[in-house]
Amino acid sequence: xxxxxxxxxxxxxxxxxxxxxxxxxxxxxxxxxxxxxxxxxxxxxxxxxxxxxxxxxxxxxxxxxxxxxxxxxxxxxxxxxxxxxxxxxxxxxxxxxxxxxxxxxxxxxxxxxxxxxxxxxxxxxxxxxxxxxxxxxxxxxxxxxxxxxxxxxxxxxxxxxxxxxxxxxxxxxxxxxxxxxxxxxxxxxxxxxxxxxxxxxxxxxxxxxxxxxxxxx
Numbered sequence: 055x056x057x058x059x060x061x062x063x064x065x066x067x068x069x070x071x072x073x074x075x076x077x078x079x080x081x082x083x084x085x086x087x088x089x090x091x092x093x094x095x096x097x098x099x100x101x102x103x104x105x106x107x108x109x110x111x112x113x114x115x116x117x118x119x120x121x122x123x124x125x126x127x128x129x130x131x132x133x134x135x136x137x138x139x140x141x142x143x144x145x146x147x148x149x150x151x152x153x154x155x156x157x158x159x160x161x162x163x164x165x166x167x168x169x170x171x172x173x174x175x176x177x178x179x180x181x182x183x184x185x186x187x188x189x190x191x192x193x194x195x196x197x198x199x200x201x202x203x204x205x206x207x208x209x210x211x212x213x214x215x216x217x218x219x220x221x222x223x224x225x226x227x228x229x230x231x232x233x234x235x236x237x238x239x240x241x242x243x244x245x246x247x248x249x250x251x252x253x254x255x256x257x258x259x260x261x262x263x264x265x266x267x268x269x270x271x
Contacts, residue, residue: 057106058141065105068098113139116239117150117246123253127157131246143238150242151216155185157249158192161256167191168267177267189213192252196264204256204263209248216245 130153137146168177
């Protein structure tokens with residue numbers, strides 16, 4: 055019952071209810087009720103084990119079941135999966151965010167995206183920018199075909215939110231209560247899906263940008 059998600063699942067409800075019959079053992083033993091209680095307890099334990107098997111199967115596929123990224127961009131998401139399976143949701147989100155950041159950097163490097171500084175210094179590779187700047191760079195980039203942004207405002211906002219959440223998770227002394235930990239699994243799933251979608255769109259053959267040199271604010 056140290057498995058928090060299992061303990062809160064429907065599969066554990068009956069077991070939690072039935073497991074405390076021991077204090078009544080002597081009284082139950084005076085009648086046939088003891089056999090009834092043992093049978094109920096046995097069935098609830100089987101139900102609990104079925105729930106554990108189901109969660110274990112889900113944990114093996116979490117984040118990586120439909121992940122379609124190059125092999126070198128998958129390790130962080132696999133590590134995040136393992137951390138979530140052990141109940142380390144805050145750290146799992148941290149690593150999933152790192153995986154998404156790695157995809158953005160790899161995409162910027164693959165397409166030779168640069169950012170321009172205001173002090174007339176030579177352009178710098180966008181893949182070397184900090185994460186906040188990297189998000190803004192992709193938000194400013196436009197597809198040549200229809201001038202639409204490479205990542206829209208909603209995606210950019212989520213990326214910044216995830217960056218802030220990830221940074222908070224990395225510094226427990228500053229994190230406070232942070233209710234976001236309760237939804238870390240959902241945020242990690244969005245991060246993995248975004249990583250896949252962005253990689254596919256940015257690396258699609260014959261797609262072009264209006265410009266690959268973006269002014270850094």
